[in-house]
Amino acid sequence: MARAALPGRLGWQRGRVVDTIEETRRAKSLVLDLPNWPGHRAGQHVDIRLTAEDGYQAQRGYSIASAPEDDRLILTVDRLEGGEVSPYLTDVIEPGDELELRGPVGGYFVWDASLSGPLLLISGGSGIVPLRAMLRHWAAARPPVEVRVLHSARTLDDVIYRDELMRRAAFDEVDVRIALTRAWPDGWRGHRGRIDRDYLNGAAWPPRHQPRIYVCGPTAFVEAAATALVDNGQRPETIKTERFGPTGG
Amino acid sequence: MSPISRGFLGRRRRADGDPSRVPPGQYVTDDFPVLSAGPTPHTPLDEWSFTIDGAVKESVSWRWEEFLGLPAAQVTVDIHCVTKWSKLDTSWRGVSLDTLLETVETEAEYLTAWCDGDYTTNLALEDVLDGNAWVAYESEGGPVHPEHGGPARLLVPHLYFWTSAKWIRGLTLTPTDELGFWETYGYHNHGDPWLEQRYQGD
Numbered sequence: 001m002a003r004a005a006l007p008g009r010l011g012w013q014r015g016r017v018v019d020t021i022e023e024t025r026r027a028k029s030l031v032l033d034l035p036n037w038p039g040h041r042a043g044q045h046v047d048i049r050l051t052a053e054d055g056y057q058a059q060r061g062y063s064i065a066s067a068p069e070d071d072r073l074i075l076t077v078d079r080l081e082g083g084e085v086s087p088y089l090t091d092v093i094e095p096g097d098e099l100e101l102r103g104p105v106g107g108y109f110v111w112d113a114s115l116s117g118p119l120l121l122i123s124g125g126s127g128i129v130p131l132r133a134m135l136r137h138w139a140a141a142r143p144p145v146e147v148r149v150l151h152s153a154r155t156l157d158d159v160i161y162r163d164e165l166m167r168r169a170a171f172d173e174v175d176v177r178i179a180l181t182r183a184w185p186d187g188w189r190g191h192r193g194r195i196d197r198d199y200l201n202g203a204a205w206p207p208r209h210q211p212r213i214y215v216c217g218p219t220a221f222v223e224a225a226a227t228a229l230v231d232n233g234q235r236p237e238t239i240k241t242e243r244f245g246p247t248g249g
Numbered sequence: 250m251s252p253i254s255r256g257f258l259g260r261r262r263r264a265d266g267d268p269s270r271v272p273p274g275q276y277v278t279d280d281f282p283v284l285s286a287g288p289t290p291h292t293p294l295d296e297w298s299f300t301i302d303g304a305v306k307e308s309v310s311w312r313w314e315e316f317l318g319l320p321a322a323q324v325t326v327d328i329h330c331v332t333k334w335s336k337l338d339t340s341w342r343g344v345s346l347d348t349l350l351e352t353v354e355t356e357a358e359y360l361t362a363w364c365d366g367d368y369t370t371n372l373a374l375e376d377v378l379d380g381n382a383w384v385a386y387e388s389e390g391g392p393v394h395p396e397h398g399g400p401a402r403l404l405v406p407h408l409y410f411w412t413s414a415k416w417i418r419g420l421t422l423t424p425t426d427e428l429g430f431w432e433t434y435g436y437h438n439h440g441d442p443w444l445e446q447r448y449q450g451d
């Protein structure tokens with residue numbers, strides 16, 4: 001039976017870890033040298049494959065944290081306790097080690113600087129990773145598009161890319177608003193508590209501004225935020241979501 | 250050949266059930282992760298209908314109560330998501346696509362499943378007939394939760410789970426194979442987990 005013809009093949013390629021960056025107690029970025037990387041769009045991910053000495057293999061997907069314009073591909077991995085792959089990537093792998101991956105994968109949850117409308121990025125925890133690729137892409141391309149980041153973390157120490165976010169916020173490049181759900185430093189002026197319907201009603205642009213909305217985080221976070229946005233009148237087709245569940249790692 | 254990942258042991262000694270039931274590159278989970286490209290739609294049941302149209306002599310449509318009155322099947326199947334998790338022995342109740350497609354006359358060989366939230370997926374008829382696919386409205390003895398595709402979702406367990414379209418509202422029969430949502434974004438046009446057909450060209 002004739003099937004629609006499709007081009008291309010997403011083959012496995014080898015890269016080398018050239019640097020690691022401790023982002024938080026749980027999250028680590030891997031900076032990779034990939035001689036055959038074909039380029040990517042902000043928001044895409046890769047599949048990683050690990051191989052044990054006896055040939056056993058495990059695969060998982062990880063979001064790309066770097067912009068298409070960055071020199072190196074960066075992945076940021078959140079360590080899931082009891083996970084099979086993420087603890088290896090956060091605790092064992094070192095600069096100089098080889099890593100096998102293929103990608104980029106996923107073409108829907110992507111943002112491109114040619115797109116119109118204000119850009120609203122909403123993340124919980126390590127959901128910030130693909131949004132950081134978009135943020136860096138925006139900073140490199142400088143389109144006339146307003147950007148706002150609404151990020152939720154347990155504590156300030158759990159905010160991945162905290163320095164980078166604060167720097168962009170301090171220079172008024174980007175409106176960064178951080179919500180802390182568990183504990184707050186003295187004098188914390190950001191939101192205290194979850195990103196909920198009331199908070200989104202005030203923090204999101206009204207629907208008539210036609211924001212492009214990207215929501216990424218744990219399933220419960222994304223379900224709550226996306227549902228609240230729709231209830232607040234945002235059009236569902238303007239909201240792109242990426243969820244990660246309690247499993248994986 | 251793949252390079253050895255220095256110091257990687259893996260978790261293969263975990264009780265992952267019968268290894269002959271886990272396709273290559275998959276791991277078994279007891280959770281039920283959620284993957285959706287947009288907000289979860291919440292269509293009230295009194296506005297719900299299921300339609301078969303396209304290359305058919307006469308299209309057919311059922312309202313929710315009518316759909317529940319169709320001959321139903323109870324199935325227990327393993328499901329496999331392209332994001333690497335597999336879940337064994339999931340139980341569902343729904344209407345088989347054999348039952349649904351018996352009601353229309355067609356010479357089409359393909360269909361597009363369409364859904365609330367504008368999701369689509371394309372399937373060959375040979376992949377959904379002969380007891381291979383259902384429109385399921387019960388999961389583990391209760392209603393299908395909206396996050397997992399309720400009120401009704403497609404269930405095509407022998408293919409990666411993106412073809413088991415959530416929030417399904419109808420089937421459009423097509424003479425030619427027309428790419429669906431994820432198929433357009435680089436996922437494989439068939440999606441057999443045992444052949445590890447994850448992405449285009451696999």
